[in-house]
Amino acid sequence: MEEHQFEQSGWTLEALLPAHEGAALEHELAKLEQQVAQFEASRERLSPEMNVETFLELMRLSEAITTSLSRLTAYAHLWFSQDTQSQEALGFLGRMEQLSTEMQNRLLFFSLWWKGLDEEPARRLTAASGDYAYYLESLRRFRPYTLSEPEEKIINLKDVNGSGALVKLYEMITNRFSFTLEIDGEKREMTRDELSAYVRDPSPDVRAAAYQELYRVYSDQGMVLGQIYNHRVRDWTSENVTLRGVASPIAVRNLDNDIPDPVVETLLDVCRTNMPVFHRYFRLKARELGVERLRRYDVYAPIGAAEKTYPFSEGVGMVLDSLGRFSTVLADHARRVFVDGHVDSEIRPGKRGGAFCAGVLPGLTPWVLLNYVGRTTDVLTVAHELGHAVHALMAGHHSVFTFHSALPLAETASVFSEMLLTDRLLREEDDPAVRRDLLVTALDGAYATIARQAYFVLFELEAHGRAVDGATIDDLCALYLENLHEQFGDAVEVSEDFRWEWTAIPHIYAAPFYCYAYSFGQLLVLALYRQYRNEGPPFVPRFLKVLAHGGSRSPHEIISEAGFDMAAPEFWQGGFEVLQDLLDELEAL
Numbered sequence: 001m002e003e004h005q006f007e008q009s010g011w012t013l014e015a016l017l018p019a020h021e022g023a024a025l026e027h028e029l030a031k032l033e034q035q036v037a038q039f040e041a042s043r044e045r046l047s048p049e050m051n052v053e054t055f056l057e058l059m060r061l062s063e064a065i066t067t068s069l070s071r072l073t074a075y076a077h078l079w080f081s082q083d084t085q086s087q088e089a090l091g092f093l094g095r096m097e098q099l100s101t102e103m104q105n106r107l108l109f110f111s112l113w114w115k116g117l118d119e120e121p122a123r124r125l126t127a128a129s130g131d132y133a134y135y136l137e138s139l140r141r142f143r144p145y146t147l148s149e150p151e152e153k154i155i156n157l158k159d160v161n162g163s164g165a166l167v168k169l170y171e172m173i174t175n176r177f178s179f180t181l182e183i184d185g186e187k188r189e190m191t192r193d194e195l196s197a198y199v200r201d202p203s204p205d206v207r208a209a210a211y212q213e214l215y216r217v218y219s220d221q222g223m224v225l226g227q228i229y230n231h232r233v234r235d236w237t238s239e240n241v242t243l244r245g246v247a248s249p250i251a252v253r254n255l256d257n258d259i260p261d262p263v264v265e266t267l268l269d270v271c272r273t274n275m276p277v278f279h280r281y282f283r284l285k286a287r288e289l290g291v292e293r294l295r296r297y298d299v300y301a302p303i304g305a306a307e308k309t310y311p312f313s314e315g316v317g318m319v320l321d322s323l324g325r326f327s328t329v330l331a332d333h334a335r336r337v338f339v340d341g342h343v344d345s346e347i348r349p350g351k352r353g354g355a356f357c358a359g360v361l362p363g364l365t366p367w368v369l370l371n372y373v374g375r376t377t378d379v380l381t382v383a384h385e386l387g388h389a390v391h392a393l394m395a396g397h398h399s400v401f402t403f404h405s406a407l408p409l410a411e412t413a414s415v416f417s418e419m420l421l422t423d424r425l426l427r428e429e430d431d432p433a434v435r436r437d438l439l440v441t442a443l444d445g446a447y448a449t450i451a452r453q454a455y456f457v458l459f460e461l462e463a464h465g466r467a468v469d470g471a472t473i474d475d476l477c478a479l480y481l482e483n484l485h486e487q488f489g490d491a492v493e494v495s496e497d498f499r500w501e502w503t504a505i506p507h508i509y510a511a512p513f514y515c516y517a518y519s520f521g522q523l524l525v526l527a528l529y530r531q532y533r534n535e536g537p538p539f540v541p542r543f544l545k546v547l548a549h550g551g552s553r554s555p556h557e558i559i560s561e562a563g564f565d566m567a568a569p570e571f572w573q574g575g576f577e578v579l580q581d582l583l584d585e586l587e588a589l
């Protein structure tokens with residue numbers, strides 16, 4: 001058992017920088033300037049014939065510069081998070097961000113040279129690059145789709161005022177939106193973030209009003225926002241498919257994520273065929289809420305929250321214990337975050353809300369910010385963020401370029417750690433309200449991260465095709481409603497106002513097809529968890545190996561090497577089986 005010695009406290013940033021002013025900072029800045037100047041001076045040494053030693057020397061210098069910049073910007077971000085009201089912290093953050101941009105611009109010539117290099121010398125240098133190899137390969141992944149230099153120049157130039165400008169206009173228009181909601185008889189003006197909190201309100205009227213207000217405002221500008229989308233997706237196809245020759249609009253994103261097209265197809269198919277799991281959950285929610293059928297407004301309705309709270313040291317103790325039962329290596333890593341004083345868990349005015357883990361640099365203990373008040377969900381958050389921290393520590397032997405895992409694998413340890421805790425509590429906690437809370441939290445989260453995101457991408461697949469064929473905004477609205485009707489079946493009543501929802505999803509404007517990475521990450525972890533339950537202890541070293549790869553290989557390689565087949569529908573199906581079990585337990589309560 002854990003001895004419970006954890007107290008809520010602030011963190012120390014000393015491992016990044018001893019202070020935000022004075023000799024140590026000046027020294028760090030001077031060293032950085034000297035290194036960047038040295039790197040710039042190496043420009044003429046770049047050539048297809050250059051020897052491996054010179055190349056690696058430059059890579060190491062580039063790594064040292066990136067390390068130094070990460071140190072400075074992480075210090076600034078973490079300081080600002082702990083005290084968002086501090087003008088000094090804000091000023092320092094602005095200064096470091098500007099410094100980082102300037103330095104990166106001065107280094108840009110290197111990656112441009114590398115991307116332009118011919119196949120043969122690139123292969124020779126990559127082969128000798130050890131841990132840098134995957135990073136170097138990734139920089140060249142789009143090379144087969146790269147056009148001639150003058151063509152690339154024109155595209156860059158025109159994008160600034162073309163597709164880039166469209167996305168910027170979308171943001172400018174929607175960031176200015178203000179929403180009005182009546183709460184307790186009083187009209188309040190609010191931002192979208194503030195409004196969104198009300199979709200989880202206990203009152204059905206407030207939930208409906210929040211959504212109606214959201215789409216009243218978006219539909220008001222619907223024609224403009226829709227037209228921006230139309231241009232954005234037509235440009236996506238004409239540039240990437242027509243000019244560059246990428247196989248399809250979504251293949252551009254798959255290339256970026258380094259995930260094979262058929263794997264993404266399988267993932268989306270499995271999500272689609274498993275919607276009945278969520279339909280069952282929505283019917284259960286309807287029964288709990290005492291209504292015939294759930295409205296789309298009620299999808300995130302709370303159904304009773306547990307009163308029970310866990311003191312901080314007990315909550316942390318439970319998390320360490322559930323990690324430790326899986327692997328003592330992971331529990332020791334998690335403990336180190338506390339021992340090194342890298343957790344800010346206090347509730348303080350001016351501190352940033354929510355929670356995050358910053359795994360700044362390989363070999364450095366990550367920093368974890370929490371706002372712990374002791375609810376079951378707070379304990380789950382501790383499990384989640386400590387999961388990120390142990391992932392970073394497991395991958396600590398990689399270079400600064402290959403240490404962070406790619407987006408599709410970024411949530412592997414965090415969600416797994418949450419599952420370990422959920423399972424443990426379900427087995428040992430006899431308060432039914434706590435059990436219900438755990439199950440509802442897990443299923444609400446799974447819907448929002450897996451199914452909802454997959455359906456955004458299913459919409460995009462259709463919309464990109466139709467837009468090119470000249471679809472009108474009404475066509476796209478109708479298409480979106482069809483998508484929702486398929487998604488919710490007859491389990492949820494979808495009202496007409498949701499036809500505008502697609503105009504309110506920034507991701508489909510800024511980064512087409514990006515959203516499946518969320519479904520991918522979450523379902524992958526559930527599928528792995530399923531394997532763990534089937535296999536028991538032999539699974540553990542395979543999982544640790546996945547974590548230890550960090551971002552040093554493609555997601556596909558990392559998962560295959562651990563013995564799992566992402567191309568097989570059965571693998572993903574395993575994730576839904578975990579959800580079905582959770583749902584069975586909830587129904588039995």
Ligand SMILES: [Zn+2]
Pocket residue numbers: 384388411414
């Ligand atoms: Zn996370």
